[in-house]
Amino acid sequence: METYEIIYIISLLVLVVTFSVFIVVSIYNYNKGGVKKYNLFSNFLYELNGFRRYNKLSYTYFGALILVLVLMIFPYFIFFLKQRGDLAYRILILIFSVVSSASIFALFFVKISTYKVHLAFDCLLSSSNICLLLTHALFIGMGEKAGFIFSNKTFSVLALILGVIFVLVELCLMLNPSYKKWFKMMSVNNDAQSRPKYCYLSVLECGSMFVYFSTFILLTIALFA
Numbered sequence: 279m280e281t282y283e284i285i286y287i288i289s290l291l292v293l294v295v296t297f298s299v300f301i302v303v304s305i306y307n308y309n310k311g312g313v314k315k316y317n318l319f320s321n322f323l324y325e326l327n328g329f330r331r332y333n334k335l336s337y338t339y340f341g342a343l344i345l346v347l348v349l350m351i352f353p354y355f356i357f358f359l360k361q362r363g364d365l366a367y368r369i370l371i372l373i374f375s376v377v378s379s380a381s382i383f384a385l386f387f388v389k390i391s392t393y394k395v396h397l398a399f400d401c402l403l404s405s406s407n408i409c410l411l412l413t414h415a416l417f418i419g420m421g422e423k424a425g426f427i428f429s430n431k432t433f434s435v436l437a438l439i440l441g442v443i444f445v446l447v448e449l450c451l452m453l454n455p456s457y458k459k460w461f462k463m464m465s466v467n468n469d470a471q472s473r474p475k476y477c478y479l480s481v482l483e484c485g486s487m488f489v490y491f492s493t494f495i496l497l498t499i500a501l502f503a
Contacts, residue, residue: 286356286501290494293349300342301326318484320477322396327386343386350379353494357501367417374410378403378490385483400479403486404452407493408445414496415441437499444492451485 304326308316316325327339354375358368381403388396418437 280360282356282360283502286353286498289349289352289356290498293346293353296342296349297346300346304339318480320475320480322390322480323382323385323483323487324387324389343383347379347383350382350490351376353497357497361501363417367413370413371410371417374406374413375493377406378410381406382487382490385487390479397479400483400486403490404448404482407448407486407489408452410490410493411441411445411448411496414493414500415445418496418500433499437496440492440499441496444489444496447492448486448489451482451489 305316308321308326327343354372358372361368381399384399385396385403388399390396415438418434418441
């Protein structure tokens with residue numbers, strides 16, 4: 279195994295552990311201090327960020343999120359440097375990964391009270407995910423024409439199938455029928471008690487974040503297959 283492959287695997291493991299610990303600790307602190315339990319279907323990412331809420335831990339939260347941001351981009355940076363495929367595809371994949379990662383980072387800080395800004399980052403994350411997945415699919419699908427060769431074509435088919443599934447999931451999040459009920463979202467503000475049971479914007483936000491993390495499956499296949 280090459281050195282860069284070992285670094286890639288370690289960075290992914292550190293990302294998974296760091297982000298998981300951050301989410302678990304943040305949800306625990308939120309549930310401990312609030313009347314209502316944190317719910318992925320009605321709460322927002324910024325509500326998990328204890329920055330300024332817990333003064334003693336503010337910089338710990340901020341530092342953890344900075345580390346997560348770097349780790350979300352780093353595997354794609356390795357892919358950009360070490361993958362032998364067409365430079366244009368590698369650049370696009372890196373750019374879209376940076377945009378998606380930065381959007382997730384921003385959503386941990388931008389409150390729903392600044393509604394338009396918050397919505398802009400949600401839209402940016404969703405659209406960037408779609409572009410990232412489509413670029414992955416195009417890159418893998420073109421194969422040798424893009425300077426990309428799979429040692430096993432089974433992995434090529436698997437990557438394309440997974441890419442299509444992830445795109446469909448993201449599209450379902452973006453085109454959810456409850457989109458027409460935006461008036462409910464407008465009254466969200468910072469009051470968790472007044473929110474609908476299923477808040478479309480919360481579902482879009484958390485769902486899109488998990489879709490981005492799913493792209494690492496495609497990245498790993500592309501790098502090792």
